[in-house]
Amino acid sequence: MEIKVKLNGKNVIGNVEADTVLLDWLREKGCLSVKRGCDTSNCGLCTVFMDNKPILSCSKLAVQADGHEIKTLEGLQEEALEFVGFIADQGADQCGFCNPGFVMNTIALLRENQDPTDDEIRAFLAGNLCRCSGYEGQLRGIRNFLDSRKACTDEKNSN
Structure with missing residues (x-):
């Protein structure tokens, strides 16, 4: 499945499986500040901004970021x-x-x-x-x- 995301100011197109977690996709794209800590949305290590609001990327699918702006610490x-x-x-x-x-x-x-x-x-x-x-x-x-x-x-x- 193809997704289009504005990632840290750059337009990025990627192919993801339907069950790919946003955290994993971001790390694949080189955003290593996004970390896995719990996989249960309890630790905050995977926090990113989606459309300028903080979200936990371990609890979002990458396909849910399609058409949105994502900012990481990078x-x-x-x-x-x-x-x-x-x-x-x-x-x-x-x-x-x-x-x-x-x-x-x-x-x-x-x-x-x-x-x-x-x-x-x-x-x-x-x-x-x-x-x-x-x-x-x-x-x-x-x-x-x-x-x-x-x-x-x-x-x-x-x-």
């Missing part, structure tokens, strides 16, 4: 670069396996809410599984990023 490097260092500074990237899912969901959160509370951050990232850090490092990294961004904005406004 297509959002510039947007992600802003805060990835803040997460690393907090030791929240111990093994790094969960980072792409956290980054994708943080991008989605910040697109929706530019100044979330800690509870709103926790709620938005609740579907991400991290076996190493206990989540507090990710929260501190996101909070430090938001505080830094606010300080820059305040400084610009005072000049």
Whole structure:
């Protein structure tokens, strides 16, 4: 079955079996940030954007992406670069396996809410599984990023 997808800004045509999971198709296309963690839609490692909304690619068939725009972390490097260092500074990237899912969901959160509370951050990232850090490092990294961004904005406004 042929599908046409706008993948990270490029039009891609592919042939897939009817039962091919979007996660597998994306990895075949070189999007290695999309990871398999649970195959039960519980860990967030396979998060991608479909039409700018976060979805779990392990729970979508590739044929369901036909005619849609899909963005993976590979297509959002510039947007992600802003805060990835803040997460690393907090030791929240111990093994790094969960980072792409956290980054994708943080991008989605910040697109929706530019100044979330800690509870709103926790709620938005609740579907991400991290076996190493206990989540507090990710929260501190996101909070430090938001505080830094606010300080820059305040400084610009005072000049």
